[in-house]
Amino acid sequence: MPEKNINGATIAVDADGFMTDHSQWNKEVADGLAGEEGITLTDAHWKVLDFIASDFAEKGVVPGMRRMNKVGGIPTKDLYALFPDGPIKKAARIAGFPKPASCV
Amino acid sequence: MSDEKIKKVSIVVSRGSLDGIYPGLIMANGARMEGIEANLFFTFFGLYGILKKYMNSIKIATVGNPAMRVPDAKGFPLPTWMGALPGMSAFATSMMSKEMEKLDIPPVGEFIEMISDAGGKIYACKATVDMFHLNMDDFCPQLDKVLTVGEFYEMSGGAGTQIIFT
DSSP: EEEEETTTEEBBBBBBBOOOOGOOOOHHHHHHHHHHHHHOHHHHHHHHHHHHHHHHHSSSSOOHHHHHHHHOOOOHHHHHHHHHSHHHHHHHHHHTTTOOOOOO | OSSSSSOOOEEEOOOOOOOHHHHHHHHHHHHHHOOOOEEEOOGGGGGGGTTTTTGGGGOOOOOOOTOOEETTTTSSEEEEHHSSSSSSSHHHHHHHHHHHTTTOOOOHHHHHHHHHTTTOEEEHHHHHHTTTTOOOGOOOOTOOOOOHHHHHHHHHHHHEEEEOOO
């Protein structure tokens, strides 16, 4: 299992760069991972990351686009604006969760 | 994973049954979720997927579908004559819609809106529009443009691009 240093913390990641141990995640790690994607996290980003975390705690999977819209109250356009070119994949990685496994 | 990534997909939707329309929508949406540009080109009966009056009543064909099984995907083959009974198509469609709802696959209208909001482009085939005597008012508001086949090829060009026929 590869490990890497990010913002002073050591994290375990899989081949696609997704964290494999969520207990190693914190806000500094999130900032570091976001930086790798060229994203500076704002309150709007954190709303998405917080929703993924709370929904993952409830369902055990990263929410899909429709759940983000309907349950999280985050419109599709906003998600693509905040996390360009692959919103859910990028948001899940920054939030320290596994690669999304759903097709939709 | 190959080094040369797909940059753009242009997906042709030519059939108007539920299983004719959804694969194209799922592939277009999936492309956008991976940062791949997506064009959807609706032609012939596939055009019903973007006609606002009909797009939310798209049905599964229960006749002429030898893979169709009841009551579920591992059940008995549905005989053609039984598939022709009134209400069979509606029944099969409602069963499948429930399963899709569980997977958070949206109804056609909502799905088109999601793809459009995600930056996917929605096009209609000019030959079909003329043949079916349609005008812009018949289409959902997400329609970007009516294209000739030549224009379709023009906007499907470039390195790392694919045309997919469904």
